Amino acid sequence: MKRLFMLATMVVFSLVALAGCGGNQAAESGSSSGSGSGKIVVGLDDNYPPMGFKDENNEITGFDVDVAKEAAKRLGREVEFKAIDWDSKEAELKSKRVDVLWNGLDITEKRKENMAFSEPYMENRQIVFVRKDKADSIKSVEDLQGKVVGTQSGGTAEEYIDEHQSFKQGMKDVKKYTDYISAFMDLENGRLDAIVADEITGRYYMSKHPENLAAQEIVVGPISDFGIGFRKEDTELRAEVQKVMDEMKADGTLAKISEKWFGKDIMKK
Incomplete structure (x- = not known):
């Protein structure tokens, strides 16, 4: 009976441990490409005012930072801003060190070969x-x-x-x-x-x-559009972000953020 009791106890503890590990693995595997869950890691050049830069308190701020924060809030997700070497931005995205490129990123045919884009939200010359x-x-x-x-x-x-x-x-x-x-x-x-x-x-x-x-x-050169860059396979994340960007445009939120940083609404109509 003693051996049976000990065996039963070991089985119970083993099942509890396995359940705990499974829960941790599930939590760790949460990806921004899934629907409505996971942290979104935004890759940006933190020396690109007014789109994204460090203020006098060494905090990352800027127009695109404010827009990304509001979008993440509406998606119910945490957002992290990660400063990257902008010259290596496509490699950072492809390697999954960041989930999106969101920092005054011009939409070009060359870049479309390696990433997907949101709809344009601002013109740039x-x-x-x-x-x-x-x-x-x-x-x-x-x-x-x-x-x-x-x-x-x-x-x-x-x-x-x-x-x-x-x-x-x-x-x-x-x-x-x-x-x-x-x-x-x-x-x-x-x-x-x-x-x-x-x-x-x-x-x-x-x-x-x-x-x-x-x-x-x-x-100098053609007038371009700013867009948010995604990995091509992250279709769900792109759709979710585009949906809230459309909502923010319709309800005037994008216009208000634009007025804060540029003194007027310069969003793409």
């Missing part, structure tokens, strides 16, 4: 920024010839410049930066003649330094 005291010397694309021009590595402007070699070779030099903040600092200090940058980023930075910088209405 690449325009030219100069120092105010040099504004009269650069009034057209042709005026960039013979100049030292800066842009961000991995960005749409860089892709356009690299794909148009005759345009690139006409410049004295093209300097590529890991972030636009460093590029604008070099522009202010006279180490660059001009910057080709996202209009949104440039105008936000310029608003902080209005006495030094000027935005020229010189569009």
